[in-house]
Amino acid sequence: MRRVTSYHHGNLREALVQAAVGLGREKGPDGIVIREVARRTGVSHNAAYRHFADRDDLLREVAKVGHDELAGTMRSRVKRVRVTDPVERARRRLREVGKAYVxxxxxxxxxxxxxFSHVSLGDLSGPYELLGAALDDCVEAGYLPSSKREGAELSCWAGVHGFAMLYSTGPMSDAPRKQRDADLERLLDRIDDGLSG
Amino acid sequence: MRRVTSYHHGNLREALVQAAVGLGREKGPDGIVIREVARRTGVSHNAAYRHFADRDDLLREVAKVGHDELAGTMRSRVKRVRVTDPVERARRRLREVGKAYVxxxxxxxxxxxxxFSHVSLGDLSGPYELLGAALDDCVEAGYLPSSKREGAELSCWAGVHGFAMLYSTGPMSDAPRKQRDADLERLLDRIDDGLSG
DNA sequence: CTGCGATGTGGACACTGTCAACATACCTCC
DNA sequence: GGAGGTATGTTGACAGTGTCCACATCGCAG
Known part of the structure; x- marks a missing residue:
């Protein structure tokens, strides 16, 4: 049904999301501009309003792509863990979850x-549940005492999210890679220290 | 020199910053709009360009006010600590630094x-140094082993900054206050656990 | 007091999000 | 297989924005 030259596009909605994702990748939230999205899709300004209520609606769709990619990165890193000892395996997986996030x-x-610009917790179910599962494994393996399990998602998430903010677009964004990597390892060490015992 | 009715304002720059700060308080970064700032100051659009290169320049000035207020909140909370035992005092002060941030x-x-929208690390010297001082005290009191001192600013900062982001304008912003407070206490407990030992 | 630099104004331009009116294509029902 | 309704795209408009340029007005140095 690829009638690209016709009046009706056939799959405009998806094409608009793709273009918006591209802009988001290049320039962040403020770079996602309806009229530029339309231009890149080869369609008139306003065409987007047949598929999205307003700009925020489109932004939310782009955000979903971000959540999926984030969850994908986490899954892929966790899957790569080759440790067999249950405790070490659970610890390592949790660490990889954090590394993937950053x-x-x-x-x-x-x-x-x-x-993370226009989102509520519900939209983040993917990444959030992956983190929860990693923590559950830590409990099951006997590493994380169950007395510390409650709210552990948030302590871990906060640490890793803050790091990501500071180093991706925040005040630490021009720190040298070497220092950044060392800082991340130390952060993950401290989180690990905080959970055990 | 308060010649409010005259052609020349006398202190326009400061007045513009104040208006911009007000807008920032009410609506965040995107709410700081040059023309509205000018309106609130009773001056023509464009007047601001005699005092700021562009919008970002004005934003940076507003950011500075934020840094100062943040540092002020930290100082005020730290000052209120009444514990005498050196170790407990240092721990408590560090915790108050985190609480103040959030x-x-x-x-x-x-x-x-x-x-935190258009800032580099240098602009944050105030808050950053307060955190560093609190950590130094922890070392001096013998609570934080000096082997863990390096990069400790960042582990603490990341945790607290992430929490602040998630709960102020982020995906946790509509969590009930009670749960939020409990989550914060747990986060600070984990940070404390991570530093000791 | 005179003239020059600093400060404020008015108008313009290109750009944005969004609405209303119009055009076209697809699909269903007789 | 034609007719009409609905989904989808287009054109044009409006208000609002950041920023540039030319002009107006003021305060101060000589």
């Missing part, structure tokens, strides 16, 4: 910013 | 967002 924020600062 | 972000979400 990795994505640094690789895609624009989309990461969009993903 | 307290400010929740009390002034708009200005807090401005304060």
């Amino acid at each position: 990795e994505y924020a640094l690789a895609e600062p624009g989309l990461f910013a969009v993903a | 307290e400010y972000a929740l009390a002034e979400p708009g200005l807090f967002a401005v304060a």
Whole structure:
């Protein structure tokens, strides 16, 4: 049904989201501008209003893509863990969850910013549940005492999210990579220290 | 020299910053709009360009106010600590630094967002040094092992900054106050756990 | 007191989000 | 298979924005 030259596009909605994602990647939330999205899609300004209520609505769709990519990065990093000892495995997986979060924020600062610009917790179910599962594993393996399990998502999330903010688009964004990596390792060490015992 | 009715204002720059700060408080970074700032100051659009290179330049000035208020909140909370035992005092002061950070972000979400929208580390010397001093005290009191001192600013900052982001304008912003407070206490507990030992 | 630099004004331009009116294509029902 | 209704795109308009340029007005140095 690819009637690109016709009056009706056939799949405009998806095409608009793709263009918006591209802009988000390049320039962040403020770069997602309806009229430029339309231009890149080869369609008139205003065409987007047949598919999205307003700009925020489109932004939310772009944010979803960000959430999915973030969750994908987490899953991929967790899957790569090859440790067999249950405790070490659970710890390592949790650490990889955190690394993936920061990795994505640094690789895609624009989309990461969009993903956290107009969002509520419900939209983040993917990443949030991956973190929860990693913490559950830590309890099951006997590493994380269950007395510390409650609210552990938030302590971990806060640490990693703050780091991502500071280093992706925030005040630490021009720190040298070497220092940044060392800082991240130390942060993950402290989180680990905080959970055990 | 208060010649308010005259052609020349006498103190326009400061008046513009005040108006911009007001807008930032009410609506965050995107609410700081040059023409509205001018309107509120009773001056023509464009007058601001005699005092600021462009909008970003004005934003940076507003951000400075945010940094100062943030540092002020921290100082005020730290000063209130009445514990005498050196170790407990140092721990408590560090905790108050964190609480102040979050307290400010929740009390002034708009200005807090401005304060971290277009900033580099150098602009944050005030808050950053207060945190560093609190950590130094922890080392001096023998609570924080000096092997863990390096990069400790960043672990603490990341945790508290992430929490502030998530709960002030982020995805946790509509969490009930009670849960939010409990989450913060747990976060500060984990940070404390992570530093000791 | 005179003239020059600093400060404020008015108008213009290109750009944005959004609304209303119009045009076209697709799809269903007789 | 034609007719009409609905979904989808287009054109044009409006108010609002940041920023540039030319002009007006003021305060102060000589």
